[in-house]
Amino acid sequence: MANKPSSKGRQPGKSTRHPGATDNVKGRVGRMLAKSEKNGTYETATEAETAVLVAVPDKRQADARTQEYLDELEFLAETAGATVTKRFVQRLDKPDIRTFVGEGKLEEIRAYVEHTQASMVIFDDDLSPSQLRNLEAELKVKIVDRSLLIIDIFASRAKSATARAQVELAQYQYLLPRLTGLWSHLDKQRGGGVSQRGPGETEIETDRRVVRDRIALLKEKLKDFDKQSSTQRKARTGIIRVALVGYTNVGKSTIMNLLSRSEVFAENKLFATVDSTVRKVVLETTPFLLSDTVGFIRKLPTRLIESFKSTLDEIREADLLVHVVDISHPTFEEQIAVVNETLKDIEAADKPMLLVFNKIDLYNPEQAPSDHPNFEGMNEDDDAPAARPTLEQLKATYMAKMHDPVIFISAQERENIEELRALLVRHVSRLYEQRYPSVRPISEDETE
Numbered sequence: 001m002a003n004k005p006s007s008k009g010r011q012p013g014k015s016t017r018h019p020g021a022t023d024n025v026k027g028r029v030g031r032m033l034a035k036s037e038k039n040g041t042y043e044t045a046t047e048a049e050t051a052v053l054v055a056v057p058d059k060r061q062a063d064a065r066t067q068e069y070l071d072e073l074e075f076l077a078e079t080a081g082a083t084v085t086k087r088f089v090q091r092l093d094k095p096d097i098r099t100f101v102g103e104g105k106l107e108e109i110r111a112y113v114e115h116t117q118a119s120m121v122i123f124d125d126d127l128s129p130s131q132l133r134n135l136e137a138e139l140k141v142k143i144v145d146r147s148l149l150i151i152d153i154f155a156s157r158a159k160s161a162t163a164r165a166q167v168e169l170a171q172y173q174y175l176l177p178r179l180t181g182l183w184s185h186l187d188k189q190r191g192g193g194v195s196q197r198g199p200g201e202t203e204i205e206t207d208r209r210v211v212r213d214r215i216a217l218l219k220e221k222l223k224d225f226d227k228q229s230s231t232q233r234k235a236r237t238g239i240i241r242v243a244l245v246g247y248t249n250v251g252k253s254t255i256m257n258l259l260s261r262s263e264v265f266a267e268n269k270l271f272a273t274v275d276s277t278v279r280k281v282v283l284e285t286t287p288f289l290l291s292d293t294v295g296f297i298r299k300l301p302t303r304l305i306e307s308f309k310s311t312l313d314e315i316r317e318a319d320l321l322v323h324v325v326d327i328s329h330p331t332f333e334e335q336i337a338v339v340n341e342t343l344k345d346i347e348a349a350d351k352p353m354l355l356v357f358n359k360i361d362l363y364n365p366e367q368a369p370s371d372h373p374n375f376e377g378m379n380e381d382d383d384a385p386a387a388r389p390t391l392e393q394l395k396a397t398y399m400a401k402m403h404d405p406v407i408f409i410s411a412q413e414r415e416n417i418e419e420l421r422a423l424l425v426r427h428v429s430r431l432y433e434q435r436y437p438s439v440r441p442i443s444e445d446e447t448e
Protein backbone atom coordinates (compact mmCIF):
# COMPACT_ATOMS: atom_id res chain seq x y z
CA MET A 1 0.00 0.00 0.00
CA ALA A 2 2.49 2.64 0.97
CA ASN A 3 4.17 4.11 -2.05
CA LYS A 4 2.20 1.89 -4.33
CA PRO A 5 2.67 3.07 -7.90
CA SER A 6 -0.36 4.80 -9.39
CA SER A 7 -2.80 3.48 -6.81
CA LYS A 8 -6.30 3.42 -8.13
CA GLY A 9 -8.42 6.28 -6.94
CA ARG A 10 -5.51 8.25 -5.57
CA GLN A 11 -5.99 11.77 -6.80
CA PRO A 12 -3.06 14.12 -7.05
CA GLY A 13 -5.49 16.79 -5.86
CA LYS A 14 -3.97 20.20 -5.43
CA SER A 15 -0.55 18.76 -4.87
CA THR A 16 2.24 20.57 -6.62
CA ARG A 17 4.13 17.40 -7.31
CA HIS A 18 5.78 16.95 -10.66
CA PRO A 19 5.01 14.00 -12.83
CA GLY A 20 7.50 11.32 -12.02
CA ALA A 21 8.55 12.90 -8.74
CA THR A 22 6.74 10.28 -6.70
CA ASP A 23 8.61 7.63 -8.61
CA ASN A 24 11.88 9.20 -7.52
CA VAL A 25 10.77 9.02 -3.92
CA LYS A 26 9.65 5.46 -4.39
CA GLY A 27 13.01 4.61 -5.83
CA ARG A 28 14.57 6.11 -2.77
CA VAL A 29 12.36 4.11 -0.39
CA GLY A 30 13.06 1.06 -2.49
CA ARG A 31 16.74 1.41 -1.75
CA MET A 32 15.98 1.20 1.93
CA LEU A 33 13.32 -1.45 1.69
CA ALA A 34 12.86 -4.29 -0.73
CA LYS A 35 9.48 -4.24 -2.41
CA SER A 36 7.06 -6.95 -1.44
CA GLU A 37 5.34 -8.85 -4.21
CA LYS A 38 2.48 -9.60 -1.85
CA ASN A 39 0.65 -6.38 -1.26
CA GLY A 40 2.72 -3.57 -2.68
CA THR A 41 4.21 -2.59 0.68
CA TYR A 42 7.91 -2.43 1.22
CA GLU A 43 9.38 -5.13 3.33
CA THR A 44 12.64 -5.37 5.17
CA ALA A 45 13.38 -8.86 4.05
CA THR A 46 12.45 -11.61 1.69
CA GLU A 47 12.45 -15.25 2.75
CA ALA A 48 15.99 -16.03 1.70
CA GLU A 49 17.61 -13.04 3.36
CA THR A 50 20.03 -13.27 6.24
CA ALA A 51 20.56 -10.65 8.89
CA VAL A 52 23.22 -9.67 11.38
CA LEU A 53 22.08 -8.05 14.63
CA VAL A 54 23.95 -5.28 16.40
CA ALA A 55 23.34 -3.98 19.91
CA VAL A 56 25.22 -1.28 21.78
CA PRO A 57 24.18 -1.63 25.42
CA ASP A 58 25.55 0.70 28.02
CA LYS A 59 28.21 -0.69 30.31
CA ARG A 60 25.88 -1.36 33.24
CA GLN A 61 23.44 -3.59 31.39
CA ALA A 62 23.66 -7.25 32.43
CA ASP A 63 24.63 -9.65 29.67
CA ALA A 64 21.57 -11.81 30.22
CA ARG A 65 19.43 -8.74 29.62
CA THR A 66 21.32 -7.85 26.45
CA GLN A 67 20.73 -11.36 25.22
CA GLU A 68 17.00 -11.15 25.96
CA TYR A 69 16.75 -7.88 24.06
CA LEU A 70 18.54 -9.49 21.15
CA ASP A 71 16.13 -12.44 21.33
CA GLU A 72 13.33 -9.97 20.84
CA LEU A 73 15.13 -8.25 17.97
CA GLU A 74 15.71 -11.65 16.37
CA PHE A 75 12.00 -12.43 16.74
CA LEU A 76 11.20 -9.12 15.04
CA ALA A 77 13.67 -9.88 12.24
CA GLU A 78 12.13 -13.33 11.75
CA THR A 79 8.67 -11.85 11.73
CA ALA A 80 9.89 -9.55 8.95
CA GLY A 81 11.17 -12.61 7.08
CA ALA A 82 14.93 -12.62 7.70
CA THR A 83 17.10 -15.36 9.22
CA VAL A 84 19.57 -14.13 11.81
CA THR A 85 23.04 -15.60 11.51
CA LYS A 86 25.06 -13.56 13.97
CA ARG A 87 24.81 -11.11 16.88
CA PHE A 88 27.35 -8.42 17.59
CA VAL A 89 27.45 -6.56 20.87
CA GLN A 90 29.60 -3.62 21.83
CA ARG A 91 29.39 -2.07 25.23
CA LEU A 92 29.71 1.69 25.01
CA ASP A 93 28.78 4.54 27.30
CA LYS A 94 27.21 6.08 24.28
CA PRO A 95 26.99 5.00 20.66
CA ASP A 96 29.53 6.35 18.20
CA ILE A 97 28.15 9.52 16.68
CA ARG A 98 29.38 8.63 13.19
CA THR A 99 28.86 4.90 12.84
CA PHE A 100 26.99 3.87 16.02
CA VAL A 101 29.60 1.18 16.79
CA GLY A 102 33.30 1.88 17.19
CA GLU A 103 35.83 1.47 14.40
CA GLY A 104 37.11 -1.95 15.50
CA LYS A 105 33.64 -3.45 15.85
CA LEU A 106 32.63 -1.98 12.51
CA GLU A 107 35.59 -3.71 10.90
CA GLU A 108 34.54 -7.03 12.49
CA ILE A 109 31.00 -6.62 11.23
CA ARG A 110 32.24 -5.67 7.76
CA ALA A 111 34.48 -8.73 7.57
CA TYR A 112 31.64 -10.99 8.69
CA VAL A 113 29.12 -9.46 6.28
CA GLU A 114 31.57 -9.73 3.42
CA HIS A 115 32.51 -13.29 4.27
CA THR A 116 28.97 -14.60 4.68
CA GLN A 117 27.26 -12.34 2.14
CA ALA A 118 24.69 -11.34 4.78
CA SER A 119 21.86 -9.31 3.27
CA MET A 120 21.38 -6.76 5.99
CA VAL A 121 22.54 -5.41 9.33
CA ILE A 122 19.84 -4.66 11.89
CA PHE A 123 20.49 -2.28 14.79
CA ASP A 124 18.54 -2.58 18.05
CA ASP A 125 18.23 1.21 18.25
CA ASP A 126 17.34 4.02 15.96
CA LEU A 127 20.10 5.44 13.81
CA SER A 128 20.43 9.08 12.90
CA PRO A 129 20.19 9.85 9.18
CA SER A 130 23.95 10.39 9.04
CA GLN A 131 24.74 7.16 10.91
CA LEU A 132 22.51 5.33 8.47
CA ARG A 133 24.32 6.91 5.55
CA ASN A 134 27.79 6.21 6.96
CA LEU A 135 26.98 2.61 7.82
CA GLU A 136 25.56 2.03 4.37
CA ALA A 137 28.71 3.42 2.81
CA GLU A 138 30.98 1.35 5.06
CA LEU A 139 29.16 -1.97 5.11
CA LYS A 140 27.61 -1.81 1.64
CA VAL A 141 24.50 -3.76 2.66
CA LYS A 142 20.99 -2.82 3.66
CA ILE A 143 21.00 -1.10 7.06
CA VAL A 144 17.84 -1.42 9.11
CA ASP A 145 17.18 0.25 12.43
CA ARG A 146 14.61 -0.66 15.04
CA SER A 147 11.97 1.85 13.91
CA LEU A 148 12.21 0.78 10.30
CA LEU A 149 11.90 -2.87 11.24
CA ILE A 150 8.80 -2.28 13.35
CA ILE A 151 7.15 0.08 10.85
CA ASP A 152 7.80 -2.50 8.21
CA ILE A 153 6.16 -5.34 10.13
CA PHE A 154 3.19 -3.08 10.73
CA ALA A 155 3.07 -2.34 6.99
CA SER A 156 2.89 -5.98 6.04
CA ARG A 157 0.09 -6.59 8.53
CA ALA A 158 -2.15 -3.55 8.32
CA LYS A 159 -5.41 -4.44 6.64
CA SER A 160 -8.03 -1.81 7.37
CA ALA A 161 -7.91 1.47 5.48
CA THR A 162 -7.17 3.30 8.73
CA ALA A 163 -4.28 1.06 9.72
CA ARG A 164 -2.84 1.29 6.23
CA ALA A 165 -3.02 5.07 6.21
CA GLN A 166 -1.45 5.10 9.67
CA VAL A 167 1.42 2.93 8.58
CA GLU A 168 1.95 4.90 5.41
CA LEU A 169 2.13 8.08 7.47
CA ALA A 170 4.73 6.50 9.75
CA GLN A 171 6.74 5.37 6.70
CA TYR A 172 6.81 8.82 5.16
CA GLN A 173 7.64 10.43 8.49
CA TYR A 174 10.54 8.03 8.82
CA LEU A 175 11.66 8.74 5.28
CA LEU A 176 11.51 12.53 5.29
CA PRO A 177 14.62 13.34 7.36
CA ARG A 178 16.50 10.56 5.60
CA LEU A 179 16.13 11.80 2.05
CA THR A 180 19.19 14.03 2.34
CA GLY A 181 21.29 11.28 3.79
CA LEU A 182 20.64 8.96 0.92
CA TRP A 183 21.43 11.63 -1.61
CA SER A 184 24.68 12.75 0.01
CA HIS A 185 25.71 9.12 -0.02
CA LEU A 186 25.00 8.96 -3.76
CA ASP A 187 26.75 12.28 -4.33
CA LYS A 188 29.82 10.93 -2.66
CA GLN A 189 29.76 7.89 -4.87
CA ARG A 190 29.61 10.21 -7.85
CA GLY A 191 32.69 11.98 -6.52
CA GLY A 192 30.93 15.13 -5.30
CA GLY A 193 32.20 16.72 -2.09
CA VAL A 194 30.01 16.64 0.98
CA SER A 195 29.39 20.37 0.99
CA GLN A 196 29.14 20.66 -2.76
CA ARG A 197 25.71 21.59 -4.02
CA GLY A 198 25.30 18.94 -6.66
CA PRO A 199 22.46 18.41 -9.11
CA GLY A 200 20.82 16.18 -6.50
CA GLU A 201 19.81 19.19 -4.40
CA THR A 202 16.78 20.27 -6.41
CA GLU A 203 15.64 16.71 -6.70
CA ILE A 204 15.85 16.31 -2.94
CA GLU A 205 13.72 19.42 -2.56
CA THR A 206 11.15 18.07 -5.00
CA ASP A 207 11.10 14.73 -3.21
CA ARG A 208 10.79 16.39 0.15
CA ARG A 209 7.85 18.38 -1.12
CA VAL A 210 6.21 15.24 -2.47
CA VAL A 211 6.69 13.48 0.85
CA ARG A 212 5.41 16.48 2.80
CA ASP A 213 2.34 16.68 0.55
CA ARG A 214 1.71 13.01 1.09
CA ILE A 215 2.07 13.39 4.87
CA ALA A 216 -0.42 16.28 4.82
CA LEU A 217 -2.84 14.27 2.68
CA LEU A 218 -2.60 11.24 4.96
CA LYS A 219 -3.17 13.36 8.04
CA GLU A 220 -6.32 14.75 6.40
CA LYS A 221 -7.43 11.25 5.50
CA LEU A 222 -6.86 10.06 9.07
CA LYS A 223 -8.85 13.00 10.40
CA ASP A 224 -11.76 11.88 8.24
CA PHE A 225 -11.43 8.32 9.52
CA ASP A 226 -11.35 9.72 13.04
CA LYS A 227 -14.59 11.60 12.46
CA GLN A 228 -16.26 8.47 11.15
CA SER A 229 -15.12 6.35 14.05
CA SER A 230 -16.01 8.93 16.66
CA THR A 231 -19.54 8.96 15.18
CA GLN A 232 -19.57 5.17 15.48
CA ARG A 233 -18.31 5.42 19.03
CA LYS A 234 -21.02 7.90 19.98
CA ALA A 235 -23.58 5.37 18.82
CA ARG A 236 -22.11 2.94 21.33
CA THR A 237 -22.87 4.93 24.46
CA GLY A 238 -24.68 3.02 27.14
CA ILE A 239 -22.52 -0.06 26.85
CA ILE A 240 -19.35 -0.67 28.84
CA ARG A 241 -16.21 -0.92 26.77
CA VAL A 242 -13.34 -3.22 27.63
CA ALA A 243 -9.98 -3.21 25.86
CA LEU A 244 -7.41 -6.00 25.83
CA VAL A 245 -3.99 -4.39 26.11
CA GLY A 246 -0.50 -5.77 26.55
CA TYR A 247 2.91 -6.44 25.13
CA THR A 248 3.03 -8.02 21.69
CA ASN A 249 2.53 -11.80 21.43
CA VAL A 250 1.15 -12.27 24.97
CA GLY A 251 -2.14 -13.82 23.82
CA LYS A 252 -4.58 -10.90 23.53
CA SER A 253 -6.15 -12.13 20.30
CA THR A 254 -6.37 -15.68 21.64
CA ILE A 255 -8.28 -14.38 24.68
CA MET A 256 -10.46 -12.23 22.41
CA ASN A 257 -11.34 -15.33 20.40
CA LEU A 258 -12.11 -17.31 23.54
CA LEU A 259 -14.35 -14.67 25.04
CA SER A 260 -16.13 -13.55 21.92
CA ARG A 261 -16.02 -16.77 19.94
CA SER A 262 -14.72 -14.74 17.05
CA GLU A 263 -11.87 -15.51 14.70
CA VAL A 264 -9.22 -12.88 15.23
CA PHE A 265 -5.89 -13.71 13.64
CA ALA A 266 -3.54 -14.99 16.37
CA GLU A 267 -0.10 -16.42 15.74
CA ASN A 268 3.30 -16.75 17.24
CA LYS A 269 4.74 -13.68 15.58
CA LEU A 270 5.15 -10.16 16.81
CA PHE A 271 2.42 -7.72 15.89
CA ALA A 272 -0.03 -10.27 14.54
CA THR A 273 -2.68 -7.66 15.28
CA VAL A 274 -2.27 -4.19 13.89
CA ASP A 275 -5.90 -3.34 13.30
CA SER A 276 -8.14 -3.13 16.30
CA THR A 277 -11.20 -5.35 16.38
CA VAL A 278 -14.30 -4.71 18.45
CA ARG A 279 -16.80 -7.45 19.31
CA LYS A 280 -19.87 -7.47 21.43
CA VAL A 281 -19.62 -10.03 24.18
CA VAL A 282 -22.37 -11.17 26.53
CA LEU A 283 -21.21 -13.05 29.59
CA GLU A 284 -24.02 -14.44 31.68
CA THR A 285 -26.42 -11.58 31.00
CA THR A 286 -23.86 -8.81 31.02
CA PRO A 287 -23.08 -7.28 27.66
CA PHE A 288 -19.98 -5.29 26.87
CA LEU A 289 -17.82 -4.36 23.92
CA LEU A 290 -14.44 -6.02 23.83
CA SER A 291 -11.62 -4.70 21.67
CA ASP A 292 -8.43 -6.42 20.71
CA THR A 293 -5.65 -3.91 20.15
CA VAL A 294 -2.18 -3.61 18.72
CA GLY A 295 0.52 -4.92 21.06
CA PHE A 296 3.15 -2.71 22.63
CA ILE A 297 6.88 -3.23 22.55
CA ARG A 298 9.88 -1.62 24.18
CA LYS A 299 11.34 1.34 22.34
CA LEU A 300 8.21 1.66 20.24
CA PRO A 301 8.93 4.63 18.01
CA THR A 302 6.96 7.63 19.27
CA ARG A 303 6.14 8.57 15.69
CA LEU A 304 4.51 5.21 15.27
CA ILE A 305 2.47 5.65 18.42
CA GLU A 306 1.41 9.06 17.16
CA SER A 307 0.36 7.80 13.77
CA PHE A 308 -1.59 5.02 15.47
CA LYS A 309 -3.61 7.45 17.56
CA SER A 310 -6.95 6.44 16.13
CA THR A 311 -6.32 2.74 16.71
CA LEU A 312 -5.26 3.61 20.23
CA ASP A 313 -8.51 5.50 20.79
CA GLU A 314 -10.10 2.15 21.53
CA ILE A 315 -7.83 1.95 24.55
CA ARG A 316 -8.15 5.58 25.48
CA GLU A 317 -11.93 5.41 25.46
CA ALA A 318 -12.30 2.06 27.19
CA ASP A 319 -13.96 1.86 30.62
CA LEU A 320 -11.86 -1.10 31.68
CA LEU A 321 -8.46 -2.36 30.56
CA VAL A 322 -7.58 -6.03 30.61
CA HIS A 323 -3.80 -6.05 30.74
CA VAL A 324 -2.57 -9.39 29.41
CA VAL A 325 0.90 -10.57 30.45
CA ASP A 326 2.88 -13.53 29.13
CA ILE A 327 4.15 -14.95 32.39
CA SER A 328 6.36 -17.47 30.60
CA HIS A 329 8.46 -14.70 29.09
CA PRO A 330 11.78 -14.13 30.88
CA THR A 331 11.28 -10.36 30.90
CA PHE A 332 7.57 -10.29 31.67
CA GLU A 333 8.04 -7.80 34.49
CA GLU A 334 9.76 -5.36 32.22
CA GLN A 335 7.03 -5.93 29.66
CA ILE A 336 4.44 -4.93 32.27
CA ALA A 337 6.42 -1.75 32.87
CA VAL A 338 6.67 -0.99 29.14
CA VAL A 339 2.89 -1.41 28.76
CA ASN A 340 2.21 0.83 31.76
CA GLU A 341 4.57 3.48 30.38
CA THR A 342 2.95 3.35 26.95
CA LEU A 343 -0.48 3.64 28.56
CA LYS A 344 0.78 6.75 30.32
CA ASP A 345 2.05 8.14 27.01
CA ILE A 346 -1.37 7.78 25.44
CA GLU A 347 -3.06 9.11 28.59
CA ALA A 348 -4.87 5.90 29.41
CA ALA A 349 -3.05 4.97 32.61
CA ASP A 350 -5.75 5.91 35.11
CA LYS A 351 -8.37 3.45 34.00
CA PRO A 352 -9.56 0.48 36.04
CA MET A 353 -7.48 -2.53 35.11
CA LEU A 354 -7.49 -6.30 35.43
CA LEU A 355 -4.16 -8.04 35.19
CA VAL A 356 -4.30 -11.36 33.36
CA PHE A 357 -1.20 -13.53 33.58
CA ASN A 358 -1.47 -15.79 30.57
CA LYS A 359 0.50 -18.84 29.36
CA ILE A 360 0.81 -20.42 32.81
CA ASP A 361 1.16 -23.73 30.94
CA LEU A 362 4.52 -22.56 29.61
CA TYR A 363 5.86 -21.14 32.85
CA ASN A 364 8.95 -22.98 33.93
CA PRO A 365 10.94 -21.83 36.94
CA GLU A 366 13.93 -23.90 35.84
CA GLN A 367 14.14 -22.27 32.48
CA ALA A 368 17.59 -20.88 31.80
CA PRO A 369 18.25 -18.36 29.04
CA SER A 370 18.81 -20.26 25.84
CA ASP A 371 22.29 -20.65 24.45
CA HIS A 372 23.18 -18.56 21.52
CA PRO A 373 26.13 -19.92 19.61
CA ASN A 374 26.01 -16.89 17.34
CA PHE A 375 26.17 -14.48 20.23
CA GLU A 376 29.29 -12.44 20.76
CA GLY A 377 30.19 -10.04 23.48
CA MET A 378 29.19 -11.90 26.64
CA ASN A 379 31.30 -11.21 29.68
CA GLU A 380 32.83 -14.47 30.74
CA ASP A 381 32.64 -13.61 34.41
CA ASP A 382 28.96 -12.74 34.31
CA ASP A 383 26.92 -14.29 37.13
CA ALA A 384 24.44 -17.00 36.26
CA PRO A 385 20.88 -15.65 36.30
CA ALA A 386 19.04 -16.08 39.59
CA ALA A 387 16.53 -18.96 39.82
CA ARG A 388 12.96 -18.00 39.02
CA PRO A 389 10.20 -18.33 41.60
CA THR A 390 7.62 -21.10 41.30
CA LEU A 391 4.23 -20.27 39.83
CA GLU A 392 2.69 -20.49 43.30
CA GLN A 393 5.23 -18.03 44.68
CA LEU A 394 4.59 -15.69 41.78
CA LYS A 395 0.84 -15.86 42.30
CA ALA A 396 1.24 -15.05 45.99
CA THR A 397 3.58 -12.14 45.30
CA TYR A 398 1.47 -10.61 42.58
CA MET A 399 -1.81 -11.04 44.36
CA ALA A 400 -0.33 -9.28 47.36
CA LYS A 401 1.46 -6.50 45.60
CA MET A 402 -0.88 -5.39 42.82
CA HIS A 403 -3.63 -2.88 43.41
CA ASP A 404 -5.53 -4.28 40.48
CA PRO A 405 -7.27 -7.65 40.45
CA VAL A 406 -4.99 -10.41 39.22
CA ILE A 407 -5.77 -13.73 37.56
CA PHE A 408 -3.58 -16.54 36.20
CA ILE A 409 -4.75 -18.39 33.11
CA SER A 410 -3.79 -20.37 30.07
CA ALA A 411 -5.82 -19.23 27.10
CA GLN A 412 -4.46 -22.07 25.02
CA GLU A 413 -5.13 -24.82 27.54
CA ARG A 414 -8.39 -23.18 28.64
CA GLU A 415 -7.21 -23.07 32.24
CA ASN A 416 -9.07 -20.73 34.59
CA ILE A 417 -11.14 -19.28 31.77
CA GLU A 418 -14.37 -19.56 33.74
CA GLU A 419 -12.73 -17.59 36.55
CA LEU A 420 -11.65 -14.97 34.02
CA ARG A 421 -15.22 -14.71 32.73
CA ALA A 422 -16.56 -14.36 36.27
CA LEU A 423 -13.99 -11.68 37.08
CA LEU A 424 -14.96 -9.74 33.98
CA VAL A 425 -18.68 -10.01 34.72
CA ARG A 426 -18.08 -8.77 38.26
CA HIS A 427 -16.09 -5.76 37.15
CA VAL A 428 -18.23 -4.86 34.17
CA SER A 429 -21.40 -5.05 36.30
CA ARG A 430 -19.78 -2.81 38.86
CA LEU A 431 -18.93 -0.32 36.12
CA TYR A 432 -22.56 -0.33 34.93
CA GLU A 433 -23.65 0.49 38.46
CA GLN A 434 -21.15 3.35 38.68
CA ARG A 435 -21.74 4.78 35.23
CA TYR A 436 -25.47 4.37 34.97
CA PRO A 437 -26.68 4.24 38.58
CA SER A 438 -30.28 5.00 37.73
CA VAL A 439 -30.49 2.56 34.86
CA ARG A 440 -31.04 -1.14 35.21
CA PRO A 441 -28.36 -3.24 33.48
CA ILE A 442 -28.89 -3.26 29.75
CA SER A 443 -30.00 -6.51 28.32
CA GLU A 444 -28.53 -8.05 25.23
CA ASP A 445 -31.19 -7.06 22.68
CA GLU A 446 -31.02 -3.41 23.64
CA THR A 447 -27.36 -2.92 22.88
CA GLU A 448 -27.20 -2.97 19.10
Ligand SMILES: Nc1nc2c(ncn2[C@@H]2O[C@H](COP(=O)(O)OP(=O)(O)OP(=O)(O)O)[C@@H](O)[C@H]2O)c(=O)[nH]1
Pocket (backbone or CB within 6 Å): 246, 247, 248, 249, 250, 251, 252, 253, 254, 255, 265, 266, 267, 268, 269, 270, 271, 272, 273, 274, 293, 294, 295, 296, 358, 359, 360, 361, 362, 409, 410, 411, 412, 413
Ligand atom coordinates in the same frame (compact mmCIF):
# COMPACT_ATOMS: atom_id res chain seq x y z
N1 LIG B 1 1.42 -21.96 25.38
C1 LIG B 1 0.52 -21.00 25.26
N2 LIG B 1 0.48 -20.27 24.13
C2 LIG B 1 -0.43 -19.29 24.04
C3 LIG B 1 -1.35 -19.01 25.09
N3 LIG B 1 -2.12 -17.98 24.70
C4 LIG B 1 -1.71 -17.63 23.46
N4 LIG B 1 -0.69 -18.42 23.05
C5 LIG B 1 0.06 -18.36 21.78
O1 LIG B 1 0.85 -17.19 21.77
C6 LIG B 1 0.96 -16.68 20.45
C7 LIG B 1 0.51 -15.23 20.42
O2 LIG B 1 -0.87 -15.16 20.65
P1 LIG B 1 -1.76 -13.95 20.12
O3 LIG B 1 -3.13 -14.17 20.67
O4 LIG B 1 -1.58 -13.76 18.66
O5 LIG B 1 -1.03 -12.76 20.89
P2 LIG B 1 -1.32 -11.19 20.78
O6 LIG B 1 -1.10 -10.64 22.14
O7 LIG B 1 -2.64 -10.94 20.15
O8 LIG B 1 -0.13 -10.76 19.82
P3 LIG B 1 0.01 -9.44 18.87
O9 LIG B 1 -1.28 -9.26 18.15
O10 LIG B 1 1.13 -9.87 18.00
O11 LIG B 1 0.36 -8.32 19.77
C8 LIG B 1 0.10 -17.59 19.58
O12 LIG B 1 0.95 -18.55 18.98
C9 LIG B 1 -0.85 -18.25 20.58
O13 LIG B 1 -1.30 -19.51 20.14
C10 LIG B 1 -1.28 -19.81 26.27
O14 LIG B 1 -2.01 -19.66 27.24
N5 LIG B 1 -0.31 -20.76 26.31
Ligand SMILES: [Mg+2]
Pocket (backbone or CB within 6 Å): 252, 253, 254, 265, 266, 272, 273, 292, 293
Ligand atom coordinates in the same frame (compact mmCIF):
# COMPACT_ATOMS: atom_id res chain seq x y z
MG1 LIG C 1 -3.09 -9.96 18.47
